Amino acid sequence: MGYEHSEDAVTWNIFRFFERNDFIAPAIRTIFPCPDSEPLTVFWTTHDGCLWEPYRRCSDQIPEKASARSESDLIFLWERKLLVVVEAKFRSPNRSDSTKWEVESDKAKRYIDHASRYLNSEGIKAAVRDGWYELLRNWMLGMELKDMLGCETFVLVNLLRKRHENEHREDPRRDFAERACVLSPNSRFVVAYWEDLIAAAPSICDHPDSGLLVS
Numbered sequence: 001m002g003y004e005h006s007e008d009a010v011t012w013n014i015f016r017f018f019e020r021n022d023f024i025a026p027a028i029r030t031i032f033p034c035p036d037s038e039p040l041t042v043f044w045t046t047h048d049g050c051l052w053e054p055y056r057r058c059s060d061q062i063p064e065k066a067s068a069r070s071e072s073d074l075i076f077l078w079e080r081k082l083l084v085v086v087e088a089k090f091r092s093p094n095r096s097d098s099t100k101w102e103v104e105s106d107k108a109k110r111y112i113d114h115a116s117r118y119l120n121s122e123g124i125k126a127a128v129r130d131g132w133y134e135l136l137r138n139w140m141l142g143m144e145l146k147d148m149l150g151c152e153t154f155v156l157v158n159l160l161r162k163r164h165e166n167e168h169r170e171d172p173r174r175d176f177a178e179r180a181c182v183l184s185p186n187s188r189f190v191v192a193y194w195e196d197l198i199a200a201a202p203s204i205c206d207h208p209d210s211g212l213l214v215s
Contacts, residue, residue: 027200030197031190034076044072054149055072057148070138079149081151083154085156087159094176095132097131108124111136120182132180154187158172172191173191
């Protein structure tokens with residue numbers, strides 16, 4: 001019970017429920033359009049008990065240290081069509097603690113140099129200086145995966161509570177995505193909300209436990 005507010009626990013319970021009942025696609029469609037078929041689902045970059053191989057290859061190309069790889073919360077893949085990476089927050093902010101910003105600016109250089117074609121060069125440096133390092137890593141690795149897997153579209157989803165922006169004084173679309181990323185119809189950034197996803201559960205998943213999610 002001590003982990004009832006853990007964003008990892010919330011992410012696992014909700015999305016594993018949708019996955020086990022083959023309702024990932026309807027759940028994602030509450031956020032943006034996606035194919036009707038069910039996607040490959042990867043939790044925390046792990047699939048079949050080990051690091052998902054496409055993610056490992058992208059990580060190695062940067063290169064990231066094997067002991068300190070990025071770890072996206074969720075990845076959904078509709079082969080050749082759509083790649084979705086989800087950065088989920090529940091109580092914590094997107095922006096890191098200000099004491100880390102200088103160190104993160106140094107760490108970000110390898111990502112910025114490696115993936116400059118996906119980034120606004122001036123905007124991303126300012127964004128990292130303001131603490132948006134984690135979303136940078138998710139955006140860059142998602143774009144790399146999109147190209148590696150030959151997907152038509154990549155979407156980075158920042159999954160938040162509706163009170164997040166006011167509580168943490170954040171606007172991730174304005175302060176990160178529009179400022180730092182090369183956005184297009186095929187490379188998108190979307191802010192979504194836990195409340196909307198959960199409220200839709202009974203209508204998208206005909207299962208007795210859907211009501212339990214809502215309560």
